Amino acid sequence: MPYRYVVPTPRKQPLALWLAATLTLVCSVPSWALEAPAKLQVPTLAYDDQQIILVWEKPADHADISDYRVYANGVLLGGSNANNDRVSPAKPYIDRFYEQDVAGFHHRIGIHSYTAQGLRPDTAYRFTVRSVGTDGKESADSQAVVQRTSKVAAVFDVRKYGAKGDGKSLDTLAIQNAIDACTPGCKVLLPRGTYKSGALYLKSNITVEIAEGATLLGSERAEDYPLAGYIQYPYSSTVRPASLINALPRDPRQHQSFENIRIVGKGTIDGNGWKRRADVVDERGQPLPFYLPSDNTRYQQDGILAKAQVEQAVARGMNVKDAYGQMRSSLITLRNVKNVFYGGFTVVNPAFHGIMNLETENVVLANTTHKTYDANNGDGIEFANSKGAMVFNNFFDTGDDCVNFAAGTGAEAVQQKPQEDAWIFNNYFRKGHGMVVAGSHTGAWIQNILAEDNVSDGTDAGLRMKSTNFMGGGARNVIFRDSAIRNTLKQAFIFTLDYNDPNAKLDYQRSTIPGQFRDIRVADVSVENAQGKAIEVKGDSQHNAWHQGLVFERVRFSGPAKAQIDGLKDSLFDHVSFSGHGAANPWQITGSVGLTFKDVQPPPP
Numbered sequence: 001m002p003y004r005y006v007v008p009t010p011r012k013q014p015l016a017l018w019l020a021a022t023l024t025l026v027c028s029v030p031s032w033a034l035e036a037p038a039k040l041q042v043p044t045l046a047y048d049d050q051q052i053i054l055v056w057e058k059p060a061d062h063a064d065i066s067d068y069r070v071y072a073n074g075v076l077l078g079g080s081n082a083n084n085d086r087v088s089p090a091k092p093y094i095d096r097f098y099e100q101d102v103a104g105f106h107h108r109i110g111i112h113s114y115t116a117q118g119l120r121p122d123t124a125y126r127f128t129v130r131s132v133g134t135d136g137k138e139s140a141d142s143q144a145v146v147q148r149t150s151k152v153a154a155v156f157d158v159r160k161y162g163a164k165g166d167g168k169s170l171d172t173l174a175i176q177n178a179i180d181a182c183t184p185g186c187k188v189l190l191p192r193g194t195y196k197s198g199a200l201y202l203k204s205n206i207t208v209e210i211a212e213g214a215t216l217l218g219s220e221r222a223e224d225y226p227l228a229g230y231i232q233y234p235y236s237s238t239v240r241p242a243s244l245i246n247a248l249p250r251d252p253r254q255h256q257s258f259e260n261i262r263i264v265g266k267g268t269i270d271g272n273g274w275k276r277r278a279d280v281v282d283e284r285g286q287p288l289p290f291y292l293p294s295d296n297t298r299y300q301q302d303g304i305l306a307k308a309q310v311e312q313a314v315a316r317g318m319n320v321k322d323a324y325g326q327m328r329s330s331l332i333t334l335r336n337v338k339n340v341f342y343g344g345f346t347v348v349n350p351a352f353h354g355i356m357n358l359e360t361e362n363v364v365l366a367n368t369t370h371k372t373y374d375a376n377n378g379d380g381i382e383f384a385n386s387k388g389a390m391v392f393n394n395f396f397d398t399g400d401d402c403v404n405f406a407a408g409t410g411a412e413a414v415q416q417k418p419q420e421d422a423w424i425f426n427n428y429f430r431k432g433h434g435m436v437v438a439g440s441h442t443g444a445w446i447q448n449i450l451a452e453d454n455v456s457d458g459t460d461a462g463l464r465m466k467s468t469n470f471m472g473g474g475a476r477n478v479i480f481r482d483s484a485i486r487n488t489l490k491q492a493f494i495f496t497l498d499y500n501d502p503n504a505k506l507d508y509q510r511s512t513i514p515g516q517f518r519d520i521r522v523a524d525v526s527v528e529n530a531q532g533k534a535i536e537v538k539g540d541s542q543h544n545a546w547h548q549g550l551v552f553e554r555v556r557f558s559g560p561a562k563a564q565i566d567g568l569k570d571s572l573f574d575h576v577s578f579s580g581h582g583a584a585n586p587w588q589i590t591g592s593v594g595l596t597f598k599d600v601q602p603p604p605p
Contacts, residue, residue, distance in 0.1 A: 002132050005373075009296045016072065019493045022323050029598050033059070034059075034064065034079075034131045034132075034133045034138070034139040035059035035061055035062075035131060036059065036064065036129070036130060036131055036139040036140050036142045037056040037058060037059060037068060037129045037131055038056065038058075038059065038140045038142065038143075038189075039057045039143075040055075040056040040129055040144070040145045041056070041142055041145055042055075042145060042147045042365040043341070043366070044340070044341060044362040044363070044388075045262050045339055045340070045341035045364065046343070046364055047147055047149060047339055047582075048149065048153075048262075048264075049119075049121035049122070049149050049151060049152045049260070050117065050118065050121070050182050051115055051117045051118075051119060051149075052115075052116045052119060052125060052127075052147050052149060052344075052384060053114070053115050053116075053366060053389065054070065054115075054145070054209055055112060055113045055507055056113075056142060057113050057184050057393065058073060058110050058131075058453075059131060059139075059153075062131075063133045064133050064134050064135075065132065065133060065134075066132055066134045067080060067081050067111075067130060067132040068111070068130065068131055069081040069129065069130050069132055070114045070116065070127060070128075070129050070319040071128045071129070071130070071141070071551065072125050072126065073126050073128055075592075077116055080111045080114050081114060081503070083113050083114050084393065086115075086275075087117075088113075088367055088393035089367060089368070089369045089394070089395040089428075090394055090395045090426060090427050091393070091426075091428075092457075093283070093284065093428040093430070093457075094109070094426075094428050094455045095456070095458055096283055097217075097428075097455050097486070098166065099269070100485075101201075101528075101553070102538070105526055105528055105556075105558065106484040106486075107482060107484050107524050107525060107526045108484075109454070109455060109483065110425055110453055110482070112425065112453070113377040113392055113393060113425075114129070115367075115475060115555075118259060119149050119269045119342060119600045120149065120380070120519060121149055121151055121459040122149060122152075123147055123149050124147070125147060125563075126140040126144050126145075126146045126341050126431070127146075128142050128143075128144050129142045131307075147408065151392055153185055153187040154183055154185070154186045155186070155189050156179075156181055156182045156186055156188045156189065157178070157191060158171065158175045158188065158189065158276060158497050159193075160178075161175070161178040162174035162177070163175055163193075164193075164212075165190075165191070165193025165194060165364070166193070166194065167194035167195075167215075167217060168196065168361065169196065169386075170201065170219060171195045171196055171197050171308070171432075172198040172219070172224065175188075175190070175195060176200055176501070179200065179202060179208075181334050182203075183206075184205040184206075184208070184573075185421070186205075186388050186443040187207040187209055188207070189209050189211060189446065190210045190214045190267065191213075191314040192211060193213075193215060195214070195215065196218075197216060197224075197489050198218075198220055198221070198222065198223075198224025198225055198244075199226055199229075199242035199243065199244065199246060200244065200245050200603075201242075201246050201247070201248065201256070201257065202247045202261055203244065203247075204248065204258045204260055205261075206260075207262040207264060207419045208245075208263045208264070209264050209265040210263075210264075210265035210268065211265050211267050211269030212264075212265070212266035212267060214265065214267035214268070215267060215268040215269075215270055216245075216268070216269050216270065217270045218270060218272040218273070218305055218331075218346075218351070219342055220308060221261045221305075221308060222286070222308040222311070222312040223312075224252075224310040225242045225243070225244075225309070225329045227380045228242075228251060228461040229241045229242035229243070229246070229333070229524045230246075230333060232244070232358070232547055233408055233412075233413070233508070234412075234499055235410075235412045235417070235507075235509070236299055236507055236508070238291065238326045238507060239329060240326055240327065240408060241309060241328070242268065242329065242333070242422070243329050243330040243331060243333040243356070244271060244330075244331050245263065245269070245331065245332040245333075245503060246335040247261055247333075247335065247337050250446065255436040256307050256336065256557065257336040258334070258336060258338070259336040259337065260339045260488060261339070261340050262335055262340070262343070262520045263332070263341075263342050264342070264344050264345075265344055265345050266344050266345065267345055267346070268346045268347075268348060269331055269346070270349050271305065271330075271349045271351050272304050272305050272349060272351070273291070273300055273306045273328070273329075273349050273351030273375055273472045274303055274304060274306055274307050274351070274376075275291070275303070275304060276290070276291055276292075276349070277292050277294050281457075283457070288371055288397055289371050289373075290373060291372070291373065292374075293373055293374040293399070293460070294306070294376045295324075295376060296310075296323075296324035297318055298564075299589065303330070303351070305329065306328050306351040307327060309327050309351065310323045310327060310328065312327070313326075313327040315420060318540045318601075323490045325504060328352055329349075329350075329351050329352055330353040330354065330355075330356050331347060331354050331355060332354070332504065334356070334360055335358040336360070336362075337357075337360045338361045338362060341363075341364045342355065342364065342365045342381075343365075343366050343367055343368065344366075344373065344466070345369075346368070346370075347368065347370045347371065347372060347545075348371045349375060349378075350372055350375060350378050351377070352377050352378075353377060353400075354370060354378060354379050354380050354381060354398070355379075355381040355382065356382050357382065357389075358383070358386070359384070359385050359386060359417070359502070360383070360386040360387075361387050361395025362388040362389075363386065363388065363389045363390075364390045364391075365381050365389075365390070365513040366391075366392055366393050366394070367393045368391070368394045369394070369395045370396045370397060371397050371400070372398045372400075373397045373398055373399050373430075373431040374397045376399060377399065378399030379398060379399075379402070379404055379526070380396045380398045380401070380404075381403055381404070382401070382403075382405070382406060383404070383405050383419055384405075384406040384407065384408075384419060384441065385417050385419055385420075386419055386420075387417070387421055388421050388422075389422040389423070389424075390423050390424075391422070392424070392425045392427065393421070393427065393432075394427045395428050396427065396428070396430060396431075397430040397431045398431060399432075401433045401434050401437040401464070402429050402432040402433075402434065402435055402459065403427075403451075404437040404438075404439075405418040405422065405437065405439075405449065405475075406441035406442075407443055407444040407445055407446050407447070407534065408441055408442075408444040408473070410470065410472060410508035410509050411439050411444055411472065411510065411512070412509055413441075413443020413444045413473060413508075413511070414444065416443070417444060418445040418447055418539070419447070420450045421446045422450070423448070423450050423526060424436055424450070424451040424452075425450075425451070425452050425453045425454060426453050426454065427454045427455075428455050428457075428533050429454065429455070429459050430455070430456075430457060430458055430459070431458050432460065432466030433459070433460045433461065433464065434459060434460060434461040434462070435456050435461070435462050435485075436451045436454075436463055436467045436480065437464040437465070437466070438466075438475035438478065439459075439467045439499065439503060439515065440466045440467055440471065440504075441470055441471070442467040442471050442473040442474050442475060442515045443472040443473040445473045445474060445475070445476065445537065446473070446475040447476050447477050447478075449475070449477070449478045449479070449543065449597055450478075450479045451463070451480045451481075452479070452483065453482050453483065454483045454488045455485075456483070456486065456488075457485075457486040457487055458487045459488060460490040460491065461491045462483075462485050462491075462492045462525075463478075463480045463492075463494075463520075464479075464497050464524065465494065465496070465517045466494070466499035467496070467497055467499060467514070468498075468499055468500075468515060469497055469515075469525075469540060469545060470498055470511050470512075470514070471512035472511030472515060473513075473515060474516035475517050475518075476516075476517070476519045476520075477519050478519070478520045478521070478524075479521045479523070479563045480493075480521070480522045480525065480531055481521070481522065481524050482523070482525070483524075483525050483526075484523045484525070484528075485525065485526065485527045485528070485530075486528040486529060487529050487531070488527060488530050488532065489532060489534040491532055491533040491534075491535075491561075492527045492530045492533070492557065493522060493534070493536070494533065494536040494537075494538075495517040495520070495536070495539075495547050496537075497514055497538055497539060497545060497567070498535065514540060514545035516545070516546070516547060516548070517547045518549045519548075520550050520551070521551045521553070522553070522555055523551075524554045525554075525555045525556075526552070526556050526558075527555070527557045527558070527560065528558050529546045529558060529559040530557050530559040530560075530561035531561055532561055532562035533563070533564050534557045534563050534578065534586065535552070535563060535565065536563075536564050536565075537550070537564070537566060537567060537592075538566055538567060539567020539568060541567040541591035541592070545567065546567055546569045547568050547569075547571075548568065548570045548571065549570060549571060550568060550571040551572045551574070552573045552574065553572075554575045555575075555576050555577075556576070556577045556579075557577070557579070558580050559580050560580060560581070562578075562581070562585050562586040562587075562588060563578075563586055564588045565587075565590070565595075566591045566592060567591050567592065568591075568592040569589075569592060569593045569595075570593075570595075571594070571595050571596070572595075572596045572597075573600050574597075574600075575598065576597075576601075576602040577600070578602065579591045586604050587602075587605060589604055
């Protein structure tokens, strides 16, 4: 059964390509048996005038690799593990997770990114990476990559355009004026302070920096988010309100494309969506916000912006269910944007979703923190009908899916582009409906997804795939590997056609073809204290709607969860083990054909 994954190729600057072709190697290193990293690259727009982020693929044989060392112009910068301790909000939680694994149950992940800091502006650097074995020996150099830092950008400080930053005054016009005045390659800066704002509209070739100590706070008034925001799909009937940050045409029926947008900084984007119940203390003793979990019957008592927007829509004559499901603002919505970098900031309290990327190309999310639990529908990041994504070094504590992929709904989705080519690694998932989620909008297919070297403690599910009998499309060519999971609440892995969203508006033509999940590989994953179901497969064999080509290799479960499989065919379970069931058999298999089991403990009945 073939599997393939296409790593998103970063857009390189012509000068960097020229330098890479003309620089000559002046040194060599001994070639130990250890394999060097592959495909060293700078992700899309992952650099500025002072730093450059590098990522690479680990070797196929990586069992004896304990670290990676990064060299710039032949000089050692340091190791990836120590570097991530400084730059990744996920890394302290990952370390704590393994400190608690005193029995050595869990698969150990590898860290394969590095942020080179303190660099000179407008300067080319040549980087290589070496694998480091458990014996301390290094591999040969990886293939080199050359990247030039950017020039120092012209800064457009929003305070110079009249922004107060006092948390009370409405700063929308001042911030928008700074954005509109910004010249290509510039930086719009929100310095320390709290900037209350309604909808903001970005343009191409711009960086927005929310500085440390700064908060972009969403206005609580519905009228500050224009109703001419966007429609989700070309065949959708509802025009949704604008988000807090937008790269969208002002007329949602028009087409407008953008490119080269960066949203960065150590500050916070706060959607002001819901009332805050309290702070909770996490496993590291750190406070995390806990927003009131609401729905379309409780939004008036629980909501802030969410309440105002639903009430506004109801006053216009929309029913409560549709108003709640369609008329709340997300934090960020970008459409038809080529080359996007999100880096460093913290996301809190969206009225609806977190970061939405619609028909985008080459999007990177790195070193960000998402604290949206338990805001209803408070996803982390979503991609729809997009191509090329990297999601790494992020902390997710969300009120819905953490990383979600969508591809359109129903019969007309076949006219859309698929959602394809994503790489998700070195993230920590704390709360959320799923670590990595495909669906429920599967119409144009979700494909070529690699999720690896991630850690989770407390999500509802690990890999969550959901669709319906009338959605069409599905997900295929997905790999979920080399990860450690603890305390799943519902399913460690789920593939279902039985998904129902009570807030969804069925404003599309139903497909006569059911969704399908096929050619999915789960390998080298440990799941501790799994509750609910370990593996849940729900096809519809009575109507010839099967999932197929699932491969589970070297996956171990502890806890009471069982495998419940129906409507699956032509799939393999190899070296899959369960503990904690006593004499009871954890396998419940019905309506399935062509399943192969190798060294499964305990074996199916």
